[in-house]
Amino acid sequence: MLSNIGVPGLILILVIALVIFxxxxxxxxxxxxxxxxxxxxxxxxxxxxxxxxxxxxNKK
Structure with a gap:
């Protein structure tokens, strides 16, 4: 699931988080x-x- 995000997706998530928080x-x-x-x-x-x-x- 997370392997499909890529660098542009991570940058977008960081920008959104920066705007929100x-x-x-x-x-x-x-x-x-x-x-x-x-x-x-x-x-x-x-x-x-x-x-x-x-x-x-248990093996012993």
Whole structure:
């Protein structure tokens, strides 16, 4: 889905976000999005590690 956007689409999205939220609010939104994404990745990695650990225990 996101692979079809391309560079012009990303630029358009950034311009629209800039118009809607303004230049002062945009860095805060980006930071919050980054922190959310980081937390999501950390959670999924933890879940994956738990599942792999369970599978290893079941093999023994």
């Amino acid at each position: 303004g230049p002062k609010k945009l860095p805060e939104i980006g930071r919050a999005f980054g922190e959310t994404l980081r937390e999501f990745k950390k959670s999924t990695k933890g879940l994956r590690d738990e599942v792999l650990e369970e599978l290893d225990e």
